[in-house]
Structure formats: structure tokens, C-alpha cells
Amino acid sequence: MAGLYLEEFEVGHVFRHTLRKTVTESDNMLFSVMTLNPQPLHIDFDFASKTEWGKPLVNSLFTLGLMIGIAVNDLTVGTTIGNLGMTDTVFPHPLFHGDTVRVETTVVSVRESKSKPDRGIVELEHRAYNQNDVLVAKCLRQAMMLKRPV
Structure with a gap:
């Protein structure tokens, strides 16, 4: 598997993910419409032009999903059982059409499951x-990860 097993995560290790993505108008529009989010700040250029931003903002839930998605190939593809939660999620600066996103992840904690010997929980901070190296999103993610098969 390309993902890491529980034993391979080291507290404090920083992953600088090589996968990047330039966010398009289509990404933002499609995500907003697919999730039934009618917020004009995301989908109405005329409305958005009259805000302090002067243009549409990328839907923050798209930003969250993209941030975690970029990390998947390096960390969890095929070795995760599931996400347990995402906490302390913040969006300190807006993301706009045409911005290119890059992601870093720090391993915050690693522990074995108390009830199931084949797994454990990893807490990751995604940024x-x-x-322009401006922080646009950050969250703590708790993931249930498989241990290396015996």
C-alpha cells in the first residue's frame, strides 16, 4: 500500500506533499452546486464583486476537502479505516479562483487502539x-489507521 501503517508515523514528522492544485472557477462552482450550497459569495460574480473581496471566494468546504485529499496519497491510501474527526478547522485567508494550493502535514500524536489490536489513531495537522505561502486552511484530523499486518 502507498499509505503508511500506524507504526510508520512519527510524532513531529512534517510531510511536504508534492501534489499541488490550481483551483478553477469550475471546481468551486461544481462543488457548491453539488453540495446544494447557494451562497452567492461562491456562485454569484455580481454579488461577490460588491463584497470586500471583489470576487467569489472558493467554498471553504472544498478547501478543506482539497487540503486533506492532497495528503491522502502520501499518508493514508489503503491503510486508513476511516476518519474519526476534524477539529480546530480554520480558514485564516480566503482562497480564490486561480490560486494554487500546496499542503504540509505534521504528525501530532500516534496511539494504539485500546479495544482493537490491529489499529490505532493518528492525529495529523494539515496546513x-x-x-504566495499564505495559510488558507488548517485542521487537526484524527484518523483510524491499520497496523502493519503480522
Whole structure:
């Protein structure tokens, strides 16, 4: 598997993910419409032009999903049982169409499951930056991970 097993996570290790993505108008529009989010700040250029931003903001839930998605190939593909939660999620700066997102992840904690010997919980801090190295999103993610098969 490309993902890491529980034993391979080291507290304090920082992953600088090589996968990046430039966010398009289509990404934002499609995500907003698919999730039934009619917020004009995301989908109405005229409305958004009259806000302090002057243009549409990328839907923050798209930003969250993209940030975690970029990390999947390096960390959890095929070795995760599931996400347990995402906490302390913040969006300190807006993301706009045309911005390119890069992500870093720090391993915050690792522990074995108390009830199931084949797994454990890893807490990861994901951070997303735009092309100017401005932090656009951050969250703590708790993931249930498989231990290496015996």
C-alpha cells in the first residue's frame, strides 16, 4: 500500500506533499452546486464583486476537502479505516479562483487502539497554503489507521 501503517508515523514528522492544485472557477462552482450550497459569495460574480473581496471566494468546504485529499496519497491510501474527526478547522485567508494550493502535514500524536489490536489513531495537522505561502486552511484530523499486518 502507498499509505503508511500506524507504526510508520512519527510524532513531529512534517510531510511536504508534492501534489499541488490550481483551483478553477469550475471546481468551486461544481462543488457548491453539488453540495446544494447557494451562497452567492461562491456562485454569484455580481454579488461577490460588491463584497470586500471583489470576487467569489472558493467554498471553504472544498478547501478543506482539497487540503486533506492532497495528503491522502502520501499518508493514508489503503491503510486508513476511516476518519474519526476534524477539529480546530480554520480558514485564516480566503482562497480564490486561480490560486494554487500546496499542503504540509505534521504528525501530532500516534496511539494504539485500546479495544482493537490491529489499529490505532493518528492525529495529523494539515496546513494549506496558496502560491504566495499564505495559510488558507488548517485542521487537526484524527484518523483510524491499520497496523502493519503480522
